[in-house]
Amino acid sequence: MKHASIGVLAALGALASLPASAADADLKALREEIAQMKNAYEQRINALERRLVQAEGTLVQAKAAAETSAKQVARAGDGKATGFNPEIGLNLQGALTKTTLDPATWTMQGFVPPGEPDEIGPPRRRGFTAQETELTVSANVDPNFRGYLNLALTPGNTVELEEAYFQTLGLGAGLTVKGGRFLSGIGYQNEIHPHAWDFADAPLAYTAFVGNKLTTEGVQVKWLAPTETYLEFGLEGGRDNSFPGGARNKSGTGIGAAFAHVGGDVGPSNTWRAGLSYIATRPGGRSYEGVDGAGLATTVSFAGDSRTAVADFVWKWAPNGNAKERSFKLQGEYFRRTEDGRLMCAERDTSGACGGAAGITDSYRSAQSGFYLQGVYQFMPRWRVGYRHDRLDSGTPGFGPTLVATDLPQLAPFKPTRNTVMVDFASSEFARLRFQVARDTSRGAGRTDNQVWLQYVMSLGAHGAHKF
Amino acid sequence: MRRILLALVAVLALPAQAALNVLATVPEWAALAQEIGGDRVRVASATTALQDPHHIDARPSLIARARNADLLLATGAELEVGWLPVVQRESGNPRIQSGQPGYFEAAGAVRMLDVPARLDRADGDVHAAGNPHIQTDPRNMLVVGEALSVRLAQVDPANAAAYRAGYAAFAGRWRAQIKRWEAQAAPLKGVAVVSQHKAWVYLYDWLGMREVATLEPKPGIEPSLAHLAKVREQAVHNRPRMVIRAAYNSARPAEWLATETRLPVVVLPFTVGGTPEARDLSALFDDTVARLLKALQ
Numbered sequence: 001m002k003h004a005s006i007g008v009l010a011a012l013g014a015l016a017s018l019p020a021s022a023a024d025a026d027l028k029a030l031r032e033e034i035a036q037m038k039n040a041y042e043q044r045i046n047a048l049e050r051r052l053v054q055a056e057g058t059l060v061q062a063k064a065a066a067e068t069s070a071k072q073v074a075r076a077g078d079g080k081a082t083g084f085n086p087e088i089g090l091n092l093q094g095a096l097t098k099t100t101l102d103p104a105t106w107t108m109q110g111f112v113p114p115g116e117p118d119e120i121g122p123p124r125r126r127g128f129t130a131q132e133t134e135l136t137v138s139a140n141v142d143p144n145f146r147g148y149l150n151l152a153l154t155p156g157n158t159v160e161l162e163e164a165y166f167q168t169l170g171l172g173a174g175l176t177v178k179g180g181r182f183l184s185g186i187g188y189q190n191e192i193h194p195h196a197w198d199f200a201d202a203p204l205a206y207t208a209f210v211g212n213k214l215t216t217e218g219v220q221v222k223w224l225a226p227t228e229t230y231l232e233f234g235l236e237g238g239r240d241n242s243f244p245g246g247a248r249n250k251s252g253t254g255i256g257a258a259f260a261h262v263g264g265d266v267g268p269s270n271t272w273r274a275g276l277s278y279i280a281t282r283p284g285g286r287s288y289e290g291v292d293g294a295g296l297a298t299t300v301s302f303a304g305d306s307r308t309a310v311a312d313f314v315w316k317w318a319p320n321g322n323a324k325e326r327s328f329k330l331q332g333e334y335f336r337r338t339e340d341g342r343l344m345c346a347e348r349d350t351s352g353a354c355g356g357a358a359g360i361t362d363s364y365r366s367a368q369s370g371f372y373l374q375g376v377y378q379f380m381p382r383w384r385v386g387y388r389h390d391r392l393d394s395g396t397p398g399f400g401p402t403l404v405a406t407d408l409p410q411l412a413p414f415k416p417t418r419n420t421v422m423v424d425f426a427s428s429e430f431a432r433l434r435f436q437v438a439r440d441t442s443r444g445a446g447r448t449d450n451q452v453w454l455q456y457v458m459s460l461g462a463h464g465a466h467k468f
Numbered sequence: 469m470r471r472i473l474l475a476l477v478a479v480l481a482l483p484a485q486a487a488l489n490v491l492a493t494v495p496e497w498a499a500l501a502q503e504i505g506g507d508r509v510r511v512a513s514a515t516t517a518l519q520d521p522h523h524i525d526a527r528p529s530l531i532a533r534a535r536n537a538d539l540l541l542a543t544g545a546e547l548e549v550g551w552l553p554v555v556q557r558e559s560g561n562p563r564i565q566s567g568q569p570g571y572f573e574a575a576g577a578v579r580m581l582d583v584p585a586r587l588d589r590a591d592g593d594v595h596a597a598g599n600p601h602i603q604t605d606p607r608n609m610l611v612v613g614e615a616l617s618v619r620l621a622q623v624d625p626a627n628a629a630a631y632r633a634g635y636a637a638f639a640g641r642w643r644a645q646i647k648r649w650e651a652q653a654a655p656l657k658g659v660a661v662v663s664q665h666k667a668w669v670y671l672y673d674w675l676g677m678r679e680v681a682t683l684e685p686k687p688g689i690e691p692s693l694a695h696l697a698k699v700r701e702q703a704v705h706n707r708p709r710m711v712i713r714a715a716y717n718s719a720r721p722a723e724w725l726a727t728e729t730r731l732p733v734v735v736l737p738f739t740v741g742g743t744p745e746a747r748d749l750s751a752l753f754d755d756t757v758a759r760l761l762k763a764l765q
Binding site: 140222225226382 | 515518520523525532536554557560561564565566568593
């Protein structure tokens with residue numbers, strides 16, 4: 001446009017410089033006319049240039065506006081995940097179970113029953129059952145704290161406060177402090193929620209030694225060493241309201257735990273983590289309801305020191321660290337618990353067992369151990385197979401002279417074992433269907449239970465990132 | 469005993485404090501930080517090009533690295549949502565928490581594509597902020613690089629001038645290279661392609677290519693045989709010229725479609741290190757363009 005106008009002007013200019021043959025007045029008039037035309041064209045060109053600049057400006061503005069709005073959308077999206085609105089998630093878990101023995105008769109021979117049974121241990125019901133439904137709410141409280149809540153809705157229509165804690169966000173110097181009720185940092189599987197487990201139920205060692213999971217109600221301090229190798233130390237103190245603690249009315253800490261974890265990579269394909277943990281508590285009257293040798297109802301309670309040591313190890317392999325196609329995970333934990341104190345056996349409901357209402361009290365010592373080892377192999381996208389071996393050793397308890405072993409048949413020595421095989425299919429990372437069979441000898445010699453599980457695990461809503 | 473102690477000290481030795489410690493979630497931002505920061509930064513990438521950046525374990529080694537990082541470079545747009553929050557929290561490092569200057573999201577600097585109108589997991593693994601694979605368009609490296617150089621200067625003010633100069637030098641080189649790639653890639657304009665994952669919208673937007681189908685039925689959902697058969701049927705009508713997958717994607721779905729339709733499979737590096745040729749940022753696009761052109765022949 002501009003070039004064309006200049007061309008026209010140039011032509012006019014050439015015309016204007018034609019040799020003068022007309023009169024001076026004519027020439028003057030002609031020159032004036034040309035000057036006017038020149039002026040007019042220049043004005044038009046200027047106007048056109050202004051319009052062009054304006055148009056370009058509008059375009060840039062429109063582009064900028066589009067980009068800003070896109071960024072605003074992006075920021076709004078970020079806000080959904082990490083901002084002011086809490087992340088809300090729901091985990092649905094249910095199963096169809098078939099057992100050869102009645103789940104109500106389940107007991108772990110040789111071991112003190114680990115408190116009230118819950119949904120994440122051995123099968124509790126046959127047939128269809130909704131397991132725990134977990135509702136989680138979490139958000140950053142302010143730049144320094146994060147809050148987390150996990151409610152378990154049980155098939156018995158009760159709501160359990162699984163976890164409710166605050167956590168510091170980057171306190172500095174590698175320190176993290178947690179307060180409230182939370183899954184203890186001991187061992188490996190303890191901090192992992194059941195929906196992320198590789199099997200439908202907890203390992204037997206977890207059931208026997210910490211009642212499927214150890215929950216601390218108190219404070220946790222963790223320190224991550226400033227080293228290239230992962231090295232983490234943790235201390236916990238809290239009230240002992242969960243197994244193996246219990247029933248002590250005391251200010252300060254009723255249960256203490258300490259743990260150390262070390263981990264690293266071997267090439268891009270292998271990752272490992274190992275740890276040692278220690279749990280110390282002093283139950284004041286941890287009791288269970290049993291029967292004596294004659295089948296009469298008893299109440300047995302323990303008061304004394306309970307100390308548990310845990311060694312854990314996990315190794316994960318995936319070709320080039322890409323677990324989408326194939327991967328393998330080997331995981332094992334070893335527990336050893338020693339208890340030293342006094343055991344009281346008394347009648348329950350005037351049954352007349354264990355010396356009646358007064359009961360019998362004497363010294364009690366035990367050293368019990370157990371481990372599980374499991375391997376899970378993902379052989380193609382979405383499909384995994386796994387095998388788990390559980391083995392426990394109750395040891396032989398040392399009773400004081402007035403306690404009679406036949407009054408305490410639950411504590412008669414035994415070595416429970418269980419073998420479990422599972423195969424699962426994940427339609428996405430949020431939905432998993434699992435088939436699992438197990439052969440469980442926990443109840444004692446000659447009382448083997450064959451268990452079949454068909455389980456679903458569905459996660460919806462905001463789904464927090466998983467731990468290693 | 470003394471030798472054991474020495475070995476222990478060596479293993480646990482503190483990292484050198486001289487350079488700024490930068491931890492990038494993915495190799496492309498590590499490479500970009502290296503281009504801009506030069507020897508003033510010590511850069512590590514949490515993942516390699518052969519790993520799926522959506523699905524990474526919050527490995528102990530990553531937490532240990534995050535503990536000492538001065539600057540954490542992430543893509544953002546929820547790409548790392550499945551693992552980075554755990555790494556940040558467990559690190560106990562206040563510098564790299566979200567909202568701090570030491571936490572940088574590349575997506576914040578870029579015009580996002582594929583921003584979903586609705587958020588429903590029935591649509592697969594959708595990201596509210598838009599498609600997070602922004603590194604496949606080299607023009608984004610300029611805007612991200614500029615924002616990154618500003619951030620580097622903010623975190624490490626002593627070297628601010630060096631970061632500005634580093635970016636200016638990079639941007640000059642990069643603009644010339646973009647012109648060269650655009651000239652080379654001219655024959656790719658309007659070419660119809662099938663991709664495995666919706667990982668290339670920014671690349672297609674840059675080169676004017678057309679995605680006519682994806683092998684994943686929904687983003688992040690593994691390709692099924694039924695869906696692949698549908699893609700094969702559609703290919704009769706929409707006539708794609710090639711099947712494109714990233715180096716980290718499973719090879720089987722693309723190969724199945726390739727044998728069924730006689731289409732060439734193009735394995736693109738996706739990020740630095742995805743192919744032997746893609747050693748650095750400019751080699752990444754050299755190789756990407758070369759591989760696409762080769763498939764056209």
